[in-house]
Amino acid sequence: MNCVRCLLRLQSLGIRSPSVRAALQHPAWLQRSTAPSKITRHNTCSQALRRFHGSAACSKSQPVSTDQEEKDKSLVTYDDLFEKVARDTKTKATFNRVLEVFCKRDIRRRGHIEFIYAALKKMPEFGVERDIAVYNNLLDIFPKEVFVPRNFIQRMFNHYPRQQECGVQLLEQMENYGILPNVESKVLIVQIFGEKSHPMRKFQRIMYWFPKFKHTNPFPVPRHLPEDPVDLARLSLNRIANDLDAKVTVYQTPCTDVSESGEEITFPLVVGIQSPDQMELLAKHNPSRPVFVEGPFPLWLRNTCVYYYVLRAEPLPPKEKVEEPYDPERSFYYPLELDLDLDRDLGEDNSFDVDEVDEGPVFAMCMTSRGDQATLNQWISGLQETNPILGSVPTIFRLDAGPTELQGVSD
Amino acid sequence: MALLRATHLTQAARFLGCFKQTHLTQGFPQLSPCWRTISGGEYRRPGQPKEYTPIWKQFDFQKGVKGMQKHFALLKEEFLSRWTGPEGRPLVEHMLEQTRVIWEFRGPKSLENWTVSSDREIGGRSEAFLKLGRNNTTCQLYGTLCSVAPRDGETRYSGYCTLRSKPLKGAFDSKKHHDWTSFNTLHLRIRGDGRPWMINIGAETYFSHQKDEIYSYFLYTRGGPYWQDVKIPFSKFFLSSRGRIQDDQHALWLDKVNTIGMTLGDKADGPFQLEIDFIAVCNDRAHTEEFAYEVYKRNPEV
Numbered sequence: 033m034n035c036v037r038c039l040l041r042l043q044s045l046g047i048r049s050p051s052v053r054a055a056l057q058h059p060a061w062l063q064r065s066t067a068p069s070k071i072t073r074h075n076t077c078s079q080a081l082r083r084f085h086g087s088a089a090c091s092k093s094q095p096v097s098t099d100q101e102e103k104d105k106s107l108v109t110y111d112d113l114f115e116k117v118a119r120d121t122k123t124k125a126t127f128n129r130v131l132e133v134f135c136k137r138d139i140r141r142r143g144h145i146e147f148i149y150a151a152l153k154k155m156p157e158f159g160v161e162r163d164i165a166v167y168n169n170l171l172d173i174f175p176k177e178v179f180v181p182r183n184f185i186q187r188m189f190n191h192y193p194r195q196q197e198c199g200v201q202l203l204e205q206m207e208n209y210g211i212l213p214n215v216e217s218k219v220l221i222v223q224i225f226g227e228k229s230h231p232m233r234k235f236q237r238i239m240y241w242f243p244k245f246k247h248t249n250p251f252p253v254p255r256h257l258p259e260d261p262v263d264l265a266r267l268s269l270n271r272i273a274n275d276l277d278a279k280v281t282v283y284q285t286p287c288t289d290v291s292e293s294g295e296e297i298t299f300p301l302v303v304g305i306q307s308p309d310q311m312e313l314l315a316k317h318n319p320s321r322p323v324f325v326e327g328p329f330p331l332w333l334r335n336t337c338v339y340y341y342v343l344r345a346e347p348l349p350p351k352e353k354v355e356e357p358y359d360p361e362r363s364f365y366y367p368l369e370l371d372l373d374l375d376r377d378l379g380e381d382n383s384f385d386v387d388e389v390d391e392g393p394v395f396a397m398c399m400t401s402r403g404d405q406a407t408l409n410q411w412i413s414g415l416q417e418t419n420p421i422l423g424s425v426p427t428i429f430r431l432d433a434g435p436t437e438l439q440g441v442s443d
Numbered sequence: 444m445a446l447l448r449a450t451h452l453t454q455a456a457r458f459l460g461c462f463k464q465t466h467l468t469q470g471f472p473q474l475s476p477c478w479r480t481i482s483g484g485e486y487r488r489p490g491q492p493k494e495y496t497p498i499w500k501q502f503d504f505q506k507g508v509k510g511m512q513k514h515f516a517l518l519k520e521e522f523l524s525r526w527t528g529p530e531g532r533p534l535v536e537h538m539l540e541q542t543r544v545i546w547e548f549r550g551p552k553s554l555e556n557w558t559v560s561s562d563r564e565i566g567g568r569s570e571a572f573l574k575l576g577r578n579n580t581t582c583q584l585y586g587t588l589c590s591v592a593p594r595d596g597e598t599r600y601s602g603y604c605t606l607r608s609k610p611l612k613g614a615f616d617s618k619k620h621h622d623w624t625s626f627n628t629l630h631l632r633i634r635g636d637g638r639p640w641m642i643n644i645g646a647e648t649y650f651s652h653q654k655d656e657i658y659s660y661f662l663y664t665r666g667g668p669y670w671q672d673v674k675i676p677f678s679k680f681f682l683s684s685r686g687r688i689q690d691d692q693h694a695l696w697l698d699k700v701n702t703i704g705m706t707l708g709d710k711a712d713g714p715f716q717l718e719i720d721f722i723a724v725c726n727d728r729a730h731t732e733e734f735a736y737e738v739y740k741r742n743p744e745v
Contacts, residue, residue, distance in 0.1 A: 208600075237688070237690070241688055244736070245661070248661055248663070249639070249661070249663045250663055251637075251663055251664075251665045253637075268666075271637070271665065271666065271667070272665065272666050272667025272668070272669075273667070274665060274667065274669055329636070329668070330636050330713075330714060330715075330716070331636055331637045331666040331667065332636050332637040332638045332666065332711060332713075332715075333637060334711065335710075335711045337711075337713050337714075340667075342668050344668070377539065378535065378536065378539040378540060378541075379539035379540075379541060380541070381540075381541060381542070382541050382542060382725065383542065384542050384544055384630070384721065384723050384725075385542070385544055386544050386547050386720070386721050386723075387549070387580065389576075389578070389580050389581060389670070389720055390578060390580070391578075394668045394669070397667070397668065
């Protein structure tokens with residue numbers, strides 16, 4: 033009921049945004065939007081109490097409840113509150129409980145700025161830093177309608193700067209974690225700070241820029257990476273192979289076995305990828321020249337780092353290079369090569385005037401959970417089944433002493 | 444009334460920026476005591492003392508002779524190159540060229556055009572190094588990123604590593620700029636490790652309060668052993684100042700480009716590497732967009 037009144041009041045203030053209108057059309061949604069209804073109840077109380085709000089000293093002399101006196105006066109009170117309420121389990125539910133406890137404690141929400149700053153800092157600890165509902169609950173702590181400028185002088189100057197700064201800070205943390213605010217946040221910001229306040233500006237900026245850059249990444253990484261190491265290896269190998277024809281082969285799944293002598297043997301994971309083009313290149317490789325197994329090279333998938341190994345050859349010396357003529361039967365529809373002697377103007381030359389970086393061809397890539405030579409040998413022997421030439425080519429291991437696990441650093 | 448006029452003057456002085464504030468505000472309290480110096484050199488961390496070297500310790504005769512030789516050679520080259528054509532190249536080439544390689548890495552000399560920096564200068568713990576690749580034909584930027592903010596009470600975020608080209612200098616350290624007006628696309632050949640980077644282009648600005656303005660766009664790397672050709676149209680670059688996207692956007696003016704930079708700051712702590720083969724500009728005739736973002740006045744104005 034209260035929120036309906038708030039919204040009606042907003043409408044009378046001249047808000048014609050479609051979101052609020054939509055909200056007015058769906059009262060059921062409203063009920064949900066301000067789920068901690070106790071918080072809204074306090075709202076009206078604070079509004080009613082405002083008339084008596086004399087000086088800070090005056091209000092301090094009247095303790096609201098008895099446990100206020102027991103409260104210590106240190107600066108880290110609100111950190112303590114989090115520690116006290118959520119002593120053992122740090123989850124979303126306990127985080128919301130802390131917010132509730134704070135709202136219940138003082139009718140005027142005294143110290144809400146400090147509390148919100150403390151809560152923002154605690155959010156990653158509770159694992160709620162990517163939860164839009166929690167951010168909305170946090171915004172809900174601000175008393176409503178108190179900080180809205182009422183006349184042009186207030187509007188002209190920075191009205192309640194600390195509170196506005198805190199609101200901007202909250203939105204900035206959302207921005208840093210890549211969360212788009214929703215209609216509920218907008219309604220809350222309008223209720224708290226008014227329509228042309230700094231937090232509202234911040235909100236508008238986020239809403240303007242975030243959708244623009246949402247799909248800029250041509251190589252998107254899923255938000256939640258697969259837990260299974262085989263799936264993770266498959267995903268990352270497909271990413272780096274950059275070839276739709278490339279085939280992932282699992283040479284060995286990770287398992288633990290007990291040998292006859294009673295020792296436990298763990299078989300590491302070996303997953304490799306090879307495309308038909310790479311197979312063709314390897315088949316043409318001169319068997320007298322060695323191939324190299326190199327690695328580990330890092331690959332970052334958001335906050336996770338995985339390592340891969342590469343089978344490659346040294347670049348051919350210039351005299352051994354053979355220019356392969358195009359097979360005219362490769363395409364019957366159009367010639368793949370035109371030997372016309374037409375002069376091209378400089379204005380039609382779109383090539384870059386640089387020397388090619390001379391690097392040897394890559395024949396295959398793999399990922400293992402253990403980067404020693406024995407494990408990689410297993411990969412090479414697995415590759416031999418499809419590439420018989422590897423039996424006659426000497427293979428040299430050039431391994432850096434690097435991290436040996438598949439999943440090195442994880443968030 | 445007099446006071447009012449004085450404050451106006453101070454405002455004007457602050458706007459112009461190049462005036463010494465003391466000339467105009469003698470006798471009046473300074474309105475903004477902490478205001479970053481316009482011609483400041485290095486970033487001075489909060490709490491760090493100012494360094495002062497007396498002038499007689501900066502003097503070196505040998506260095507002076509070398510400098511004179513270098514600068515007179517540059518002056519001669521500058522004078523003579525006009526007879527060949529604009530920017531020292533024949534006119535036909537100047538008018539018709541569709542691609543131009545600006546930076547390529549061939550040999551250790553090419554690394555001198557670049558500056559590497561990390562958040563160590565603001566008190567962070569990241570490290571970044573630049574070296575030539577395996578065959579001396581590429582440049583490799585590597586290091587570790589650490590996004591722990593320095594505990595100086597002011598800095599809230601940290602964790603970046605940057606590679607930035609040095610601005611062009613003519614004879615006697617006069618300003619010179621890249622003129623890329625006949626191109627519309629930036630072309631890079633890189634090999635990364637899957638991390639997202641940011642490309643920053645610094646253009647010459649008129650007012651000194653615009654000196655932090657750079658144009659940025661994202662550079663996504665695929666990772667893996669293959670080279671990656673990236674084409675970014677200049678129309679996609681958006682204006683930002685001190686790391687904040689600006690509300691008033693306008694297209695990058697390509698006639699006076701000073702620097703190009705690459706920044707990593709993706710909050711993923713750990714080692715990183717980026718290999719660059721070359722950086723070029725080209726004219727993509729299929730791309731006609733002038734600016735990718737709205738430049739008209741929006742309502743409600745953000």
